[in-house]
Amino acid sequence: MRRCALLLAFVSAALAAPGPAGWVPVRWPWSDAASLELLATTPVNCLLLRDLTPEFAAAAAERGVSVLAIIPPTPDAVAATRKAVAAKAAGIVLEGDFPDAVVAAIRDAAAALPVIQIGPRSRLKPGASPISATNQGVWPGIGAPDENARRAGPTSSNAWIDTNTGFLRGAHAAGATILWIANEPPPKTAVTLEGYQHAIADAAMSGARWVVAFDADLAARLAKRDARAVTQWRRMADFLVYFEQHPEWRDMHEFGQLAVVQDPARGVLLSGGILDMIAVKHAPVRPIASPQLSAEKLAGATLAVNVDQDALTPDQKEILRAFASAGNTLLNVPPAPVDQSRVDRVTLDKSELERTNAIWTDVNNMIGRRNLGVRLFNVASVLSNALESADGKTLIIHLVNYADYPVQNVTVHFLGDFKRAVLLGPENSIKKLDIYPTDDSHGVDVDQVGACATIRLEK
Amino acid sequence: MTRREWIALISSAPLLSAAEPDAPAAPVSIAKCASYDEDVTAQLNAMFDQLGGIEKLVRNKTVTIKVNMTGSPSQRVGGRAPAVTHYTHPKLLGAAAHLFGRAGAKRVRFVESSWATAGPLEDTMLDSGWNVRSLQSAFSAVEFENTNAIGKGKKYARFRVPGSAYMYPAYDLNHSYEDTDVYVSMAKLKNHDTCGITLSCKNVFGTIPASIYGDDAGVEEPNEKPGAGRMRVGHQGIRQPAKSAPQELHFGVNHDAGYRVPHIVADLVAARPIHLAIIDGVETIAGGEGPWIRNVRPVKPGVLIAGLNPVCTDAVAAAVMGYNPRAERGVAPFEKCDNILRLAEAHGVGTTDLKRIDVRGLSLERALYRFSA
Numbered sequence: 027m028r029r030c031a032l033l034l035a036f037v038s039a040a041l042a043a044p045g046p047a048g049w050v051p052v053r054w055p056w057s058d059a060a061s062l063e064l065l066a067t068t069p070v071n072c073l074l075l076r077d078l079t080p081e082f083a084a085a086a087a088e089r090g091v092s093v094l095a096i097i098p099p100t101p102d103a104v105a106a107t108r109k110a111v112a113a114k115a116a117g118i119v120l121e122g123d124f125p126d127a128v129v130a131a132i133r134d135a136a137a138a139l140p141v142i143q144i145g146p147r148s149r150l151k152p153g154a155s156p157i158s159a160t161n162q163g164v165w166p167g168i169g170a171p172d173e174n175a176r177r178a179g180p181t182s183s184n185a186w187i188d189t190n191t192g193f194l195r196g197a198h199a200a201g202a203t204i205l206w207i208a209n210e211p212p213p214k215t216a217v218t219l220e221g222y223q224h225a226i227a228d229a230a231m232s233g234a235r236w237v238v239a240f241d242a243d244l245a246a247r248l249a250k251r252d253a254r255a256v257t258q259w260r261r262m263a264d265f266l267v268y269f270e271q272h273p274e275w276r277d278m279h280e281f282g283q284l285a286v287v288q289d290p291a292r293g294v295l296l297s298g299g300i301l302d303m304i305a306v307k308h309a310p311v312r313p314i315a316s317p318q319l320s321a322e323k324l325a326g327a328t329l330a331v332n333v334d335q336d337a338l339t340p341d342q343k344e345i346l347r348a349f350a351s352a353g354n355t356l357l358n359v360p361p362a363p364v365d366q367s368r369v370d371r372v373t374l375d376k377s378e379l380e381r382t383n384a385i386w387t388d389v390n391n392m393i394g395r396r397n398l399g400v401r402l403f404n405v406a407s408v409l410s411n412a413l414e415s416a417d418g419k420t421l422i423i424h425l426v427n428y429a430d431y432p433v434q435n436v437t438v439h440f441l442g443d444f445k446r447a448v449l450l451g452p453e454n455s456i457k458k459l460d461i462y463p464t465d466d467s468h469g470v471d472v473d474q475v476g477a478c479a480t481i482r483l484e485k
Numbered sequence: 486m487t488r489r490e491w492i493a494l495i496s497s498a499p500l501l502s503a504a505e506p507d508a509p510a511a512p513v514s515i516a517k518c519a520s521y522d523e524d525v526t527a528q529l530n531a532m533f534d535q536l537g538g539i540e541k542l543v544r545n546k547t548v549t550i551k552v553n554m555t556g557s558p559s560q561r562v563g564g565r566a567p568a569v570t571h572y573t574h575p576k577l578l579g580a581a582a583h584l585f586g587r588a589g590a591k592r593v594r595f596v597e598s599s600w601a602t603a604g605p606l607e608d609t610m611l612d613s614g615w616n617v618r619s620l621q622s623a624f625s626a627v628e629f630e631n632t633n634a635i636g637k638g639k640k641y642a643r644f645r646v647p648g649s650a651y652m653y654p655a656y657d658l659n660h661s662y663e664d665t666d667v668y669v670s671m672a673k674l675k676n677h678d679t680c681g682i683t684l685s686c687k688n689v690f691g692t693i694p695a696s697i698y699g700d701d702a703g704v705e706e707p708n709e710k711p712g713a714g715r716m717r718v719g720h721q722g723i724r725q726p727a728k729s730a731p732q733e734l735h736f737g738v739n740h741d742a743g744y745r746v747p748h749i750v751a752d753l754v755a756a757r758p759i760h761l762a763i764i765d766g767v768e769t770i771a772g773g774e775g776p777w778i779r780n781v782r783p784v785k786p787g788v789l790i791a792g793l794n795p796v797c798t799d800a801v802a803a804a805v806m807g808y809n810p811r812a813e814r815g816v817a818p819f820e821k822c823d824n825i826l827r828l829a830e831a832h833g834v835g836t837t838d839l840k841r842i843d844v845r846g847l848s849l850e851r852a853l854y855r856f857s858a
Binding site: 394395403404405406407429430431433434435436437462471 | 557558559560561564566602604605608611612613614615616618
């Protein structure tokens with residue numbers, strides 16, 4: 027019943043032909059119209075194809091699905107664009123590293139069609155176009171423990187979680203409104219259902235969309251309509267449905283008392299940086315792009331980490347001084363230049379990581395075990411994001427569990443006078459949570475988190 | 486070899502290698518408990534009755550229970566909750582607190598030196614997926630203390646090793662180990678990579694605070710914000726503890742963890758006597774003490790073991806695991822280490838002679854669960 031109701035809602039939405047902001051994208055490895063039946067009961071309304079035919083575009087349009095032609099950076103890119111326009115593509119996707127002149131020529135050839143650049147992170151200009159996109163990402167999941175960690179015995183460090191959330195949140199803070207991350211599954215890998223769910227949720231909890239891409243094995247089995255493959259795809263789609271059901275979450279802002287001020291040009295666009303390190307600490311953090319630093323952006327924060335002193339104007343430095351003078355804690359860390367200009371870079375290199383680790387040590391000492399808005403317990407395999415509505419009456423806490431097994435008995439302590447709490451999830455119905463007082467705040471207990479869940483608190 | 490033959494063999498072992506004839510003996514109770522879903526409180530209560538009752542031990546007393554929460558709570562064996570692998574299970578903690586309260590205890594204090602932090606023990610418990618509120622409600626006066634640093638005390642308590650100490654003349658511990666009338670070691674039935682077995686004696690290695698004995702302990706004074714383990718002082722002997730504490734007697738002579746850790750543990754159980762040993766063998770792991778050891782495997786021996794002497798209790802527990810509690814170094818489970826139990830026995834803590842130990846409840850034969858694959 028729930029699936030039917032959602033289906034109706036999304037069919038209606040699809041027929042309304044949403045613009046790029048409402049596109050739910052998938053890399054589509056097929057160009058036969060029959061493949062479109064796989065979209066039934068999913069919210070997918072945007073397909074990215076390399077070999078677009080007029081027939082396929084027409085069939086998709088009948089279903090209210092927008093088809094975008096993927097143009098690679100080849101010498102005939104402009105000609106390929108014209109061909110895509112003739113085939114009635116709804117938009118053009120430039121995938122790869124294109125010279126500016128070629129982009130301009132393609133925009134001319136595309137006429138009024140939207141042109142989306144899915145290129146290296148280093149070329150990303152957050153907010154410069156309606157959709158900011160990259161095809162570079164880490165594959166979300168728990169990093170395997172290395173031999174050194176095993177030798178260290180009980181003193182070894184916690185598992186690292188590979189995530190794009192730091193990059194995505196940093197890009198949002200820098201101005202990206204609609205953000206796509208279009209990395210593909212690792213080569214020669216049959217990704218598990220959980221792996222796909224993590225990829226969807228890793229992006230979605232940060233307000234972005236992962237451009238769904240099937241690994242070769244799943245694509246082949248879906249082409250044959252293998253029942254297990256179709257079931258897997260439907261369960262992946264449940265995650266897409268879940269986040270698309272809640273467009274209001276994209277309008278919420280980060281909650282918490284810790285602000286990180288960082289220059290988008292100096293490391294924000296690489297994964298494994300300070301935001302990802304804080305994420306593993308489970309402290310709620312508000313990324314602020316240094317060009318946008320203002321007293322308003324710092325409102326409600328009690329701790330601020332200034333990662334790039336050199337990037338601030340005198341006025342902005344004064345804002346931080348005033349912040350500290352008001353009794354708040356400011357951590358100015360030494361400049362640690364990060365070269366994110368190389369097109370093949372996705373993560374920090376070893377020396378950058380070492381410098382960031384030094385920053386992290388100071389940040390970690392500053393945070394300690396304080397409750398900076400939300401504190402989570404028993405969440406070693408989980409990353410979270412706490413978002414607050416504009417009126418401050420609703421707080422949501424996304425929990426994404428990167429393990430391939432559910433995590434049980436999660437405890438959440440939160441600041442704020444919230445009266446009602448519920449647990450939502452893509453694979454479970456809404457469940458009321460009991461709020462109880464704690465020493466410094468209030469808390470709720472969550473029995474189990476599968477791949478993803480959301481706590482919604484209301485005043 | 487049948488179960489009966491095995492037990493007969495290990496019971497006769499002291500004839501081959503003489504036990505300390507004067508080491509005290511005390512009864513040990515074994516109970517079947519196949520699952521934590523069973524009535525753990527009733528099982529434990531029956532075991533206490535078999536030991537002669539606990540009222541005279543705990544009435545109007547402060548009872549401190551050292552639990553086993555080794556390593557970071559984020560480290561898991563195959564994603565399982567730590568309580569069903571390498572931590573003592575919170576249901577056992579709750580049951581013990583309830584029974585001690587019912588027997589008239591003044592307060593029950595749970596203690597452990599949480600890995601690499603001086604933060605509240607409750608936080609570590611929450612990070613382990615434990616319901617702290619439920620533990621608090623087990624009895625009206627339940628407290629928690631992380632003993633990895635000075636904690637809620639004003640100074641460290643010094644415990645001298647009686648007689649001839651093996652490693653250190655005395656140990657500086659958190660005040661909780663002194664400010665108590667009754668000291669309980671609540672351990673897990675499991676192997677240990679360095680010491681062969683982790684039972685109620687080995688459990689007390691976790692009492693030494695990382696603030697003094699940790700890798701990042703202060704040189705002169707304790708570091709009250711420890712962020713590391715105790716490898717360099719305890720296992721490797723490549724640095725001394727903070728100078729505020731008694732120093733190692735023969736520093737630099739021995740760096741073999743298989744020698745050092747058992748000797749330190751034997752010193753500790755002699756210096757700070759344990760009044761009651763409780764061992765959780767319901768669900769646990771074999772092959773090592775935690776997820777950082779390769780090839781540990783979850784096992785379900787389905788037993789609880791308790792006794793009034795830690796060496797006697799551990800001797801019985803070792804036998805339950807299929808080991809000779811008096812085995813020499815080189816023989817399983819002590820292939821690469823000295824035998825903690827024999828070292829503690831030599832300190833006069835308790836006997837390892839199974840023939841002198843009165844096993845009550847479930848027989849050794851019926852409780853036998855071989856840990857070696």
